[in-house]
Amino acid sequence: MKTDMEVKNDVERELAWDPVINSAGIGVEVRDRVVTLAGHLDSYVEKLAARKAAQRFEGVKGVVVELDVRLPDKDKRTDEEIAEAAREMLQWHTGLDENAVKLSVEKGCLTLCGEVGWGFQMKAAEKAVTSLRGVMAVVNQITVRGRPTPIDIADRIAEALERHALKEARRIVVSIDDGTVTLRGKMGSFAEKSISCNSAWSAPGVRMVIDQLSVGD
Template identity: 55%
Template sequence: MKTDLQLKHDVEAELEWEPAVTASNIGVEVKDGVVTLAGHLASLREKIAAEQAAQRVGGVRALVVELDVRLPGDDMRTDEDIAHIARSVLNWTAGLSEDAVQVQVEHGHVVLKGAVDSAWQSQAAARAVAQLRGVAGVVNHIEVRHAVAPDKISKDILEAMRRHADREARHIQVTVNEGTVRLSGKVHSFAERAVARGAAWAAPGVRAVVDDLSVE
């Protein structure tokens, strides 16, 4: 088991390794396996990359993100410009029908609304907008309208988990209530946790995922 000092070193090294992140702008603190990232970053894309980098490190029990996005002057855009670009990007995103998602922008923060047939479409829309220059934050309020029986959702998720990581699937419980999936149990790393969440989001009929998994 890693000490907090070893874990701090590994997280800092992973941030240095991640090309989308300026590691010198991020402070890392670790206590009892809980990692806290703090600092000011130049884009939402960099913030997401930093979170993902920390989660890749083995031994991270939980992640606290205290990263602020402060856009440089060259990246500042009007809300009207962001809304126009976001609308165009969503229209060009594969898997999304035209006008399925509505865009609202205030002070660089984008709110996505609308209805799609599956959760992965909702996630694809949020990822596409998060990559845009000038976007300081994304709130995803897109609804999933396709209804699937709870037992089928649970079965599909567990089968997907077994394809990806059979050992972890045995220790994960999946419950479904009105399209909301709750994952509980234990996994050995954030990477395994990400596999479980990915499998849950990809299942047809999933509207939301509640992650109650603990990392040993």
């Protein structure tokens, strides 16, 4: 098992290696294998990338993000400009009905709402607008339309987890309640945890995924 100092060194090197991130603006602290990132970054995309970088290491139990986004002048946009660009991105996305998702912007915080047919569409809408200039944060309030849930959905998810999430799949308990999937168990890394959640979101009939998976030995 790595010590907190070894985890800290790994995370710092990963942040410095990732070309999306300006690691000079990030301080890293680790206590009991919980990583805390603090500082200032130039974009929301950097903030998300920093969080993912810290989650990539086996043994990291959690990541606390205390990073502020401070846009440089060249990237600042009015709320109206952000809203217009976001609408265009959603309209051009082939996986979405252009009228299904509504949006609002306040002080650079972009909120998505509306109703879609699949869980993966909800996540795709968020991803489509995350990297726009001027965006300080994205709040996803999109809901997934109710649809019949196959009685064998737990088995389907388990099979998907075995295909993608590997040896840890058999350690996951899947429960279903009216289209809401709850995942419980212990994973070896955040990467496996992410694959497990994405597999659940891709199943037919899923409207919500509750992630109660822990990471650790």
